[in-house]
Amino acid sequence: MKVAILANEEISLFELACAVELFALPRPEITNWYQTEVVSLLENEKHSTGGMRITCKTVTDFTDYDTLIIPSWPITQRDISAQLSTQIKQFYAQGKRILTFCSGSFLLAELGLLENQNAITHWRYAEAFKQRFPRVNYVDNALYVLGPQIGCSAGSAAGLDLGLAVIRNDFGFATANQVARRLVVSTHRQGGQAQFVETPIPKIDNHFSSALDWAIKHLDKGINVDTLAMKANMSRRSFDRKFSATFSMAPNAWLTSQRINKAKELLENQPWPIERIAEAAGFETAVTMRHHFAKQLGISPKAYRQQFGRT
Secondary structure (H helix, E strand, O other): OEEEEEOOOOEOHHHHHHHHHHHHOOOOOOOOOOEEEEEEOOOOOEEEHHHOEEOOEEOOOOOOOOEEEEOOOOOOOOOOOHHHHHHHHHHHHOOOEEEEOHHHHHHHHHOOOOEOOEEOOOHHHHHHHHHHOOOEEEOOOOOEEEOOOEEEEOOOOHHHHHHHHHHHHHHOHHHHHHHHHHHOOOOOOOOOOOOOOOOOOOOOOOHHHHHHHHHHHOHHHOOOHHHHHHHOOOOHHHHHHHHHHHHOOOHHHHHHHHHHHHHHHHHHHOOOOHHHHHHHHOOOOHHHHHHHHHHHHOOOHHHHHHHHOOO
């Protein structure tokens, strides 16, 4: 898979570095890893944060690439060159994948490629984005959205979350974990989590956080939300409110996503029957697990194992 990272004038250095770290860093231990280049359609230096100047490979089109990453784009309305507009639209028309980090979604919206699609950008630019692009389905307060062809992340470090989700889809859960460990970040933050919470610094004795850590380690014990609330030393009502404010999703949905992650890990590494995988991941039955795989991943557990299993 060949990846192009688009460098434009006034490129954001952090988002560019995130894309490079995720997709361009050599990883000889991973078979068929991405072949990635930072490219531009214009042969000139790019200016970045702190007065830095960046040079990159000049190309005339994006034909040779399978994925295009747009790390950032100016949020103020400005002209887009005819060449860049044509090349991105052709890339999209060919069914290839496009990812945007932070303000990069402004470019796709300007080109009309996000109409009637889910999209997001940094929370600081949300209102400006909604006003300029009313035909885009803006997703409030999420880390990223990832569709069949286009993925958008919120600001700054959320690009890492989107990139890890893409790596997980392309290479499997174990490889995404491996990359996340090298980045020293979590590999399982879901796209529906909030970009920020009202109290980002927890108390030292954080029963809420401990309850979630406990749940991840005991998914096979038939955990329900009442059990989590009790572990967190909270009433069910207070727990639901705290959970919604922190993750922007219901506790049951979070439990299902953790069970799917556990099942994916087991399917990749264990030769167990599907029924045993379902039990170990905390699903009531294999039928229930198949239902959630189809709903959230669009694939059956058996097909997932065939694609990502080690044996």
